Amino acid sequence: MTRIAIENPVEMYAVRLGDDALVLGHRLSEWSSNAPFLEEDLALSNVALDYIGRARMFYTYAGQLRNDGTTEDDYAYLRDCRDYYNLLIHELPRGDFAFSMARQYLVDVFNLAYLAELQQSRDESLAAIAGKAVKESTYHLRRSNDWIMRLGQGTRESLRRLQDAVVELWGFTPELFAMDALEIDLLAQGIAVDRAALRDSWDRQVRATLEAAGVTMPEPDWQVDGGRQGVHTEHLGHLLGELQFVQRAYPGLEW
Amino acid sequence: MSAPDTIDLMPLEQYEAEQARRASPFPRLWEVLDTVKDPEIPVLSIWELGILRGVEVAGDTVIVTITPTYSGCPAMDAVAEDIAAAMQAAGYHDCRINTRWAPAWSTSWMSAAGREKLRTYGIAPPGEARLHCPHCQSTNVELVSEFGSTACKALYQCRACSEPFDRFKNL
Secondary structure, eight states, X not given: OOOOOOOOHHHHHHHHHHHHHHHHHHXXXXXXXXXXXXXXXXXXXXXXXXXXXXXXHHHHHHHHHHTSOOOHHHHHHSOOGGGOOOOGGGTXXXXXXXXXXXXXXXXXXXXXXXHHHHTTOSSHHHHHHHHHHHHHHHHHHHHHHHHHHHHHTSOHHHHHHHHHXXXXXXXXXXXXXXXXXXXXXXXXXXXXXXXXXXXXXXXXXXXXXXXXXXXXXXXXXXXXXXXXXXXXXXXXXXXXXXXXXXXHHXXXXXX | OOOOOOOOOOOHHHHXXXXXXXXXXXXXXXXXXXXXXXXXXXXXXXXXXXXXXXXXXXXTEEEEEEOOSSTTOTHHXXXXXXXXXXXXXTTOOOEEEEEOOSSOOOGGGSOHHHHHXXXXXXXXXXXXXXXXXXXXXXXXXXEEESOOSSTTEEEEEETTTOOEEEEEOOO
């Protein structure tokens, strides 16, 4: 498997954002034909499509920056785990419905704020992608927010599952707000978003919703990171095994 | 003096798009593109849907600019193929599709004729102040799912005639 060496910081930034979108989109797509009922099946599949479309836009732009013919498919299909840079929360297995909706809610609140900022980027292509995606995330959040309330105020069983999901996810949320040298540098150039600055308002909003839903907020007594360095949970390899299977079995196949 | 009647104005973006089309030096190409329909909603042309943003000619190449409705819309590849095929059939053998993301597509780009065709087809159009069932016109309707059969639609049911229907979402 050839490696795609990434040296341009803007390309790397676009690939990171593309990886977040592709990996979450793939997890959401796993609900196709598996959701609790038909309308949910359609909804999750449509949200998955929005994310995969978002990944395509980021990867296509990244490829244009290289100017060597690298395509969106090269990024998606020809990189192994250590060359994927998504934040870990996106790669966790879909779990039960409460887990998938809790994750979706946490990242929807984050994405809405992040994309609103990215629209102001001095990089016009990134700003354009954000302008498209922010509309979709607004719609996603309306639905995931609704599900948090329904699950929390539904039955004891649905609240228990939601509570368990939040406990399991909570330690993966600090990574959403972690800046590293590359993003600090791009922020100084007016290109990247200051994720750290989004934390307080995210925290307030998420706590207010979850507490209103009846969830007891977990103590922040552990946290995990590593995605931006390509250090992943054991789950990403399995995900890529499925996502990349056709290209690995039949290299260069197109339809 | 009685209050003046309200006159519905065409959204500004749509007006500008119409003007740009009228000023275009390639009316024949626009006519060819009018034959290209949305593969999921075959009563709507890509112009009426608002995703067709421009057509230009560079040398022997026709360049068609489209702005997709949703970033993951799976119909876009089919639309691009259909555009190329329509151009081919009209004798334009070299056609390139340019995808433009900004400004982002909005339902206000859908033409008035397009909205009416949607309703006749059984899909409630976007931008209505009061949502009507496209089958019986009742306003006694309920949301079944925020997402319908495609990313651009939500699923409703009419309490008056009991028919389910899709609504083109506002974006």
